[in-house]
Amino acid sequence: MGINGRNIQGLFLSENQKRLTREFFLTDALELSRRLIGKIMVHETPLGEVRGIITETEAYMGVEDKGSHTYGGRRTERTEPMFHIGGTSYVYFIYGMYNCVNVTAGVDGIPMASLIRMVEPADEASRSIMERFRIEDMQRRRAAREKRKAESAGDSGKSAAVVEKIPASLKKHLADGPGKLCIAMHITKADNDIDMAESRKFYLTEGIEVEESRILTGKRIGIDYAEEAADYLWRFTLI
DNA sequence: AATGCGATTCTCT
DNA sequence: GAGAATCGCATTT
Numbered sequence: 001m002g003i004n005g006r007n008i009q010g011l012f013l014s015e016n017q018k019r020l021t022r023e024f025f026l027t028d029a030l031e032l033s034r035r036l037i038g039k040i041m042v043h044e045t046p047l048g049e050v051r052g053i054i055t056e057t058e059a060y061m062g063v064e065d066k067g068s069h070t071y072g073g074r075r076t077e078r079t080e081p082m083f084h085i086g087g088t089s090y091v092y093f094i095y096g097m098y099n100c101v102n103v104t105a106g107v108d109g110i111p112m113a114s115l116i117r118m119v120e121p122a123d124e125a126s127r128s129i130m131e132r133f134r135i136e137d138m139q140r141r142r143a144a145r146e147k148r149k150a151e152s153a154g155d156s157g158k159s160a161a162v163v164e165k166i167p168a169s170l171k172k173h174l175a176d177g178p179g180k181l182c183i184a185m186h187i188t189k190a191d192n193d194i195d196m197a198e199s200r201k202f203y204l205t206e207g208i209e210v211e212e213s214r215i216l217t218g219k220r221i222g223i224d225y226a227e228e229a230a231d232y233l234w235r236f237t238l239i
Numbered sequence: 240a241a242t243g244c245g246a247t248t249c250t251c252t
Numbered sequence: 253g254a255g256a257a258t259c260g261c262a263t264t265t
Contacts, residue, residue, distance in 0.1 A: 074251090093249055102257085
């Protein structure tokens with residue numbers, strides 16, 4: 001079983017740590033999304049370097065894609081990084097709570113990107129760090145909830161319950177969603193608009209060999225408003 | 240395992 | 253002022 005509950009063969013074996021350079025990103029988002037499967041996202045965090053093997057991505061093809069933030073050429077403060085050169089990070093905030101990370105595709109001025117939806121820890125040290133960030137986040141959330149509850153009840157100074165044991169569900173679903181992987185890898189707005197082809201703190205490397213037959217396609221998630229584009233098979237998953 | 244629901248704040252109109 | 257490229261928890265199967 002992989003950490004996210006699926007069987008990923010060869011996951012901790014034969015990793016290639018060579019960094020991905022500019023030319024890798026100079027293609028369209030569909031091609032980039034396929035090529036990113038099996039690659040490793042590396043992030044320098046307060047707890048050390050975290051490395052995640054990318055196992056699911058989605059393509060956002062830009063101005064003609066009704067599912068994309070840049071549909072119709074929408075260029076705002078938020079979407080600006082999507083217009084930057086291939087290999088740029090695009091971190092956006094969603095549902096009042098979560099960050100999601102994309103890697104842009106293509107030349108400067110063409111707003112395409114690949115949403116990173118799932119990673120597996122690439123080594124034991126990374127797994128341990130991911131668990132710590134997830135637990136920390138869980139504690140923060142619970143503390144905030146307790147505080148609100150206490151305030152509405154007129155109480156004050158109530159302490160939150162400490163999470164002592166790691167819930168099995170957390171280990172199984174460590175980074176198997178775009179919001180969760182950002183928590184697990186400590187990716188925040190501070191990591192927005194970074195050139196991942198150049199950065200020493202946030203970048204990508206070659207990872208594991210992936211046969212084409214191990215990549216499944218599916219519909220993109222959470223874009224019900226995108227009409228016909230909601231049905232495009234622009235999600236790529238490693239099996 | 241599957242389903243339903245509330246959370247919480249940024250962004251753009 | 254509305255809605256969002258989602259998640260965790262509770263409840264039920």
